[in-house]
Amino acid sequence: MNLTLKIWRQKNASDKGSMVDYKVSDISPDMSFLEMLDVLNEQLVNNNESPVAFDHDCREGICGMCSLYINGEAHGPDRGVTTCQLHMRMFKDGDTITIEPFRATAFPVVKDLIVDRSSFDRVQHAGGFISVNTSGNTIDANAIPVNKHDADDAFSAATCIGCGACVASCKNSSAMLFVGAKVSQFALLPQGKVEATDRVLNMVKQMDEEGFGNCTNTGACEVECPKGISLENIARMNREYLKASLKG
Amino acid sequence: MSGILNSSIGRKFAMALSALFLMIFLLQHFAINILSVFSPDAFNEVSHFMGTFWAVQYLLQPVLIFGVIFHFVMGFVLEIKNNRARQISYAKNNGSANSSWMSRNMIWSGLAILAFIVLHFIDFWIPEINTKYIVGDMSGMHNGEYRYFHELVEKFHSPIRVGAYVIAFVFLALHLLHGFNSAFQSVGANNKYTKGLVGFSKVYAIGIPLGFIFIALFHHLTGH
Numbered sequence: 001m002n003l004t005l006k007i008w009r010q011k012n013a014s015d016k017g018s019m020v021d022y023k024v025s026d027i028s029p030d031m032s033f034l035e036m037l038d039v040l041n042e043q044l045v046n047n048n049e050s051p052v053a054f055d056h057d058c059r060e061g062i063c064g065m066c067s068l069y070i071n072g073e074a075h076g077p078d079r080g081v082t083t084c085q086l087h088m089r090m091f092k093d094g095d096t097i098t099i100e101p102f103r104a105t106a107f108p109v110v111k112d113l114i115v116d117r118s119s120f121d122r123v124q125h126a127g128g129f130i131s132v133n134t135s136g137n138t139i140d141a142n143a144i145p146v147n148k149h150d151a152d153d154a155f156s157a158a159t160c161i162g163c164g165a166c167v168a169s170c171k172n173s174s175a176m177l178f179v180g181a182k183v184s185q186f187a188l189l190p191q192g193k194v195e196a197t198d199r200v201l202n203m204v205k206q207m208d209e210e211g212f213g214n215c216t217n218t219g220a221c222e223v224e225c226p227k228g229i230s231l232e233n234i235a236r237m238n239r240e241y242l243k244a245s246l247k248g
Numbered sequence: 249m250s251g252i253l254n255s256s257i258g259r260k261f262a263m264a265l266s267a268l269f270l271m272i273f274l275l276q277h278f279a280i281n282i283l284s285v286f287s288p289d290a291f292n293e294v295s296h297f298m299g300t301f302w303a304v305q306y307l308l309q310p311v312l313i314f315g316v317i318f319h320f321v322m323g324f325v326l327e328i329k330n331n332r333a334r335q336i337s338y339a340k341n342n343g344s345a346n347s348s349w350m351s352r353n354m355i356w357s358g359l360a361i362l363a364f365i366v367l368h369f370i371d372f373w374i375p376e377i378n379t380k381y382i383v384g385d386m387s388g389m390h391n392g393e394y395r396y397f398h399e400l401v402e403k404f405h406s407p408i409r410v411g412a413y414v415i416a417f418v419f420l421a422l423h424l425l426h427g428f429n430s431a432f433q434s435v436g437a438n439n440k441y442t443k444g445l446v447g448f449s450k451v452y453a454i455g456i457p458l459g460f461i462f463i464a465l466f467h468h469l470t471g472h
Contacts, residue, residue: 072342
């Protein structure tokens with residue numbers, strides 16, 4: 001496959017940045033999208049040009065590191081995949097592919113296609129955990145009965161890899177699917193109920209302080225989420241938040 | 249509970265509550281207006297009751313006006329905040345791949361409805377308030393009979409006004425097609441009943457505006 005790539009290039013956080021066109025040839029349809037970018041970077045390095053900076057780590061769809069807004073969609077046109085799982089067979093020979101960083105005020109661009117997603121870490125630090133006594137008398141989690149339906153929903157929420165596709169896809173750059181998933185995975189389980197009030201209040205407060213937008217229920221986040229996190233998690237977070245607000 | 253409106257979820261909750269209130273009002277408004285098609289007398293009786301009963305005039309009407317203003321102001325506040333959350337736009341954005349046109353353009357359908365409400369107030373509400381509270385005529389009578397039905401029919405003589413009303417109700421349908429379900433999601437109602445609610449919301453979102461269009465066209469075409 002021969003492709004034209006329109007890629008966002010930005011030297012550093014303070015640089016203005018612009019779209020730059022590149023050509024790549026002999027791309028296998030069996031390559032992953034990131035492998036295609038590796039080919040481009042090899043080509044750039046051989047020409048003494050600066051390679052395109054992009055995030056990646058596990059390259060098997062579980063770390064949440066790869067990002068990229070490809071042809072107007074987070075993680076590209078396929079469904080239920082991260083960018084590292086996106087195959088070049090999703091494109092046609094001669095295609096022009098636009099590649100941009102995730103755009104959000106809370107995700108500032110560091111360089112080229114790399115964005116700083118530490119705002120997600122700070123939201124997690126604000127309450128996305130349970131406090132467990134690890135003094136040696138820790139109770140086995142399996143000793144506490146959990147309703148199967150709740151356990152399944154909690155597990156589904158916990159599959160969120162924090163990639164930020166929800167924020168990137170949302171027209172409001174809202175992080176509510178991410179925060180909803182993190183709130184839900186604990187709110188559904190007995191171990192999480194003890195700190196439920198503080199958790200949801202603190203996480204939502206931090207989310208707002210980071211500059212994420214307000215959810216308007218477009219559902220784009222759910223469609224683009226590589227892990228299929230459901231909008232039910234946002235509704236659950238809303239309920240948890242209102243309950244916590246009434247408690248004070 | 250303090251400061252709940254300062255949070256993103258609190259603002260959405262308030263937006264949803266005002267929307268649910270306005271949707272109930274819209275249903276009530278439609279129920280009265282459709283009487284004008286079937287029974288001008290019944291329409292006159294109910295209009296006179298709504299226009300003169302103290303609880304409607306001095307309790308419900310101010311709440312309704314507050315609800316309308318609150319919904320619009322909060323809509324603008326949310327739009328401004330959401331625009332700030334992404335200051336650099338995408339060079340290429342395929343919004344239709346993951347969301348409906350209605351959900352992405354609530355501000356525009358909302359602005360069209362706001363323009364309609366201004367026209368509607370000039371047409372009906374301001375003259376009504378003038379007659380009752382400035383002139384002081386609470387009788388509801390004109391030339392020995394109730395004036396409400398005649399005023400309604402007279403307004404729908406103009407094809408331009410009828411056209412404007414029809415366009416406004418199309419925007420209202422687009423607004424409701426997303427807004428109805430969205431309000432339930434915002435108050436935390438996403439459960440086993442959601443699927444049924446989605447179906448009902450489509451019937452409401454299309455049926456009510458279509459009904460209003462029918463009323464306007466009926467009076468325009470029949471002349472009574």
